[in-house]
Amino acid sequence: MSDLDALSYYLGIEVRQGKEALTLGQSAYTSKLLERSGMTECKSCVTLMEERLKLTKASTMAKVDATLYRSIVGGLCYLVHTRSDIAFNVGYVSRFMEDPREDH
Template sequence: MNDLDAISYYLGIEVRQGKKALTLGQSTYASKLLERSGMAKCKAWVTLMEERLKLTKVSTAAKVDATLYQSIIGSLRYLVYTRPDIAFVVGYVSHFMEDSREDHWAAVKRLLRYVKGTVDQGIVFPKTDRSRLQLTVFSDVDMAGHIDGQRSTSGVLIFLESAPISWLSAYR
């Protein structure tokens, strides 16, 4: 059996192991995605999507290339593994893969501009004492907020982090 050293790259995910943290990222993958979508030289954006954006499946805007739209959305879905900050918007624009229109593509381009500005971001797992971990869960739901079918959208955010000693002592 051979020792292959520490992992540094796995299935398109870059793994950086430091003394204080383990970092997972996909900056190379994100850059290739931007090139493939024609957005490599675009202006970076600081927000994921327009505030209060409401897209619908019954849009009257011009159709866009369905194959390109679906390919980019699929790639963004893979990018979500190390970029949970884009998960909501990727899920939202995924609803329109069947019949994608210009307004849907504009939302995807805005997301890609955000990715351009945050290409080096990823997930950081700080090294901690495992006996002091705290699980925190947040959830939210948009009741019947979907324009086309009055469906609800929900989301969950889960943190597993080092707990302060004073917090632990209060609940033991």
């Protein structure tokens, strides 16, 4: 057995160890996910989801690339490990993985 020093990165999760706290983050993973979804130029916001947003499966909007949509939602599911505040939103958009549309 050998000592590999302090843990700094594990399964895509960045680990920062201080004297008082252990902090987990996924900033590099988040950047890659934003790049893959074409949202690198988007501005951040405090409100994670439009209030009272009604999405339905019976949309008349054009279909989007289902494989890309599922990949992004899967990436968001992994991001929930360090960002529990987005769990509701990820669960909500994952309802539409069967038949994704541009705007529900």
